[in-house]
Amino acid sequence: MTPEPMLEVRGLVKHFPLTRGILFKKKIGAVKAVDGVDFDLGSGETLGIVGESGCGKSTVAKLLMNLERPTAGLIRYKGEDITRLSGRALKAVRRNIQMVFQDPYTSLNPRMTVGDIIGEPYEIHPEAAPKGDRRRRVQELLDVVGLNPEYINRYPHQFSGGQRQRIGIARGLALRPEIIVADEPVSALDVSVQAQVVNLLDRLQSELGLSYVFIAHDLSIVRHISDRVGVMYLGRIVETGTDTEIYEHPTHPYTQALLSAAPVPDPEARAHRDRIILSGDVPSPANPPSGCRFRTRCWKARERCAVEVPLLAVPEGFAPGGGPGAHASACHFAEERHVVPNGA
């Protein structure tokens, strides 16, 4: 981990109130989408956040982007808490943190040309590029993301999904941000096009020195692109570590189940793998289980799990710095289990 993190997230919480009534709203509960998340992001680093639908990973993205205000917690960008910023100060921070969206069909305004879409950041931040220079910069950006600069006057519907995602990436790069938050950036794309976009993100990172928060449900893509990985379940990070620690030495039962269920395109590797089939579904985030949130589906659960919330820390029994198994895992009964066979 780098000494001075770009981004520090501490105790991040987002509850969406459930209300009843039209004019006079009465609060009847809350969806605990994000419920106490901590992580750091170093300069030039990629943090992968992986989890199933409803685990709160997209809400984390929105909070990082200041598109939602957190219920509690801090997000420090270079030491400054950005969650309470507004007006000019917020606008200044936004130059440095940009986002790539999941759906290339709804993330581009169909009424605007590609040139207008990629050029819009300069209209919002006129100081970022002098007026006469903008068209050239937009064309440069198109070139950077692998599109023909002559396409500047076309409309989004004239492009395929992968090309649209490139346009979205170009828009995110326009202000030369330091951090890109990518929320499922390739999951809407065809397999053969996914690899192109992943490679593009890889290349941009090494050439522009970007830091990524890469959010996805696809475990293999997260491993491919991430330096460190956080596994989320029902609003919390349950395990975090380097890609080797998480994929080859997982200690949290949920991570193990997730890895063992991941579809692997190799029938032979699959035949040899340790399969954990979880029973049941993810509980509702409006009413999460007490104690450890995973206990309702966990084969290791005991009474302690219902009472005591496991902390995200190196578990007892693992000496800190004692091999790749010793990384933060929020489980009372953490133990290593090798679930990803070679060849997977």
Add this chain to the structure above:
Amino acid sequence: MLLQVRDLHVEFRTHDGVAKAVNGVSYEVDAGETLAVLGESGSGKSVTAQAIMGILDVPPGRITGGEILFQGRDLLQLKEDDRRKVRGAEMAMIFQDALSSLNPVLSVGEQLGEMFVVHRGMSRKDARAKAVELMDRVRIPAAKERVGQYPHQFSGGMRQRIMIAMALALEPALIIADEPTTALDVTVQAQVMDLLAELQQEYHMGLILITHDLGVVADVADRIAVMYAGRIVETAPVHDLYKAPAHPYTRGLLDSIPRLDHKGHELYAIKGLPPNLMAIPPGCAFHPRCPRAQDVCLTDEPPLYAVAEDGARESACHFWRETLRDA
């Protein structure tokens, strides 16, 4: 042979021209066998399935050639009335989006029972009992209590189980599952896929599994047919295909998936974009994206070459030998 599709052609007429969605597809499925049809969007995999089920939107779609032999009868020659009798009773389909495939204002019990009332003339009461039995079959916990609930009261995985129960209701000889687990979470995906495979064995049905995900099919399919631009480019027993693909497109797909067991460097990416179905490249449709393309690929459309002597493996590549050798 349970189902034989022979040289099927399907077109779509649109404002901008004629899109050739399926261009001479042939495949077969036997009872108790699982055929995975793999392809990206626009490959024609779903359109072929719709043509088999007889649920193609006509117009704009149009079947312009070929035959679909189901238990010896050509479905394309049947009258709509007879076709309807086949649908549901003898072949059934499972869709990707269970929520929009279920009627939100009817309880799941009523929807499951409906099949027995309409096709088997059962009484409402017996049909309800059958519905509970089916829900048990697909392992929905507390089936008896939940039979009166509505689709939105079930989770995504449970809804997909209900869809499977519905498809199984009349014990069809063939089930077509179109991306049955794509909308589900990884941990639930595995449950549903296992259930489907198990039931298929139990009922000795033919199963066509349509998907874009090479990982999902790896341990349930017996054979795989890979589609590209409305054609089958490779068919093979599942182990052979993953071990040594005989078509550069299959090879590219396999190589472009990041691995779970190690980090790897740059991913292999198939260059370019899937073809426009209104202007499919001449010769081999894959040639503009193919690392192996030669002059012959630009002009001659490759037939399906027999890769294995017994005909179990075929590849539509002029250079299948080289592809196989380098695998």
Add this chain to the structure above:
Amino acid sequence: MDLAMSEAETLEKTPGGPLGTGPAGKPRSLWSDAWFQLRRNPVFLVSGLLILFLVVISIWPSLIASGDPLECHLSKAQEGPEPGHPFGYDSQGCDVYTRTVYGARASITVGVCATLGAALLGSLLGGLAGFFGGWWDALLSRIADIFFGIPVILGGLVLLSVVTSTTVWPVVGFIVLLGWPQVSRIARGSVITAKQNDYVQAARALGAGNGRMLLRHVAPNAVAPVIVVATIALGTYIALEATLSFLGVGLRPPTVSWGIDIANAAQSIRNAPHMLLWPAGALSVTVLAFIMLGDAVRDALDPKLR
């Protein structure tokens, strides 16, 4: 940022390109796409030409009618057609042809002004309610509900009977008052839909203010349904004006209006049916033309049908 580009060239060489590129590969905005659709739609061509004709004669009625609609000869009352007066005379002995031609002006004026008023007011209020939400939305929706609850004819009879002006404005005002809630509901709904698109979030993430998000991103993507309801409403507003005039609370003489003429003609429908036929026919054709135009516009702007 001049980076080496490895994928770029290979990507562009792909023949055909993605679906959705026009045949000529020319850039086509959704508006020009819609216009392209409209031009090929016979319903649009017929209704469009008819409306163009109506607009022209409502501005320059003397182009096709040389007489004066107010010049009447009681001696000719209710007489049938004769040379120079193809539609005959009404109860006051005025020329039905001239009055029918001049009547277009009142109908078109009321229709266009009321539609503009209702569309502007409705989309402004509904759009803001949808965009900002919260108490402003709740309040506005309740107010719109109240106006929805007013029975049109009864409201017209009560409110307009106290008016003494002979201009079109009280009628226009009344129709706007009753018409805006319909537009505002549509505008609110389509703004809420447009607001949820990721590109609005993207603009916000870039630091765009409310004004830019609303004008640049939300409004252009929410306006199509408003245009469609407004076009269809135009036809019904014209019919409403005629109804109110027929009931004696809409336009009043000396204004020439199809509604007034229909009211007069209805009293002597047995002896002189021609008096009713022409203004009523003109009214029906006009209303129909606008509703057909609305249908055609909806077909062109609704991408789901394409």
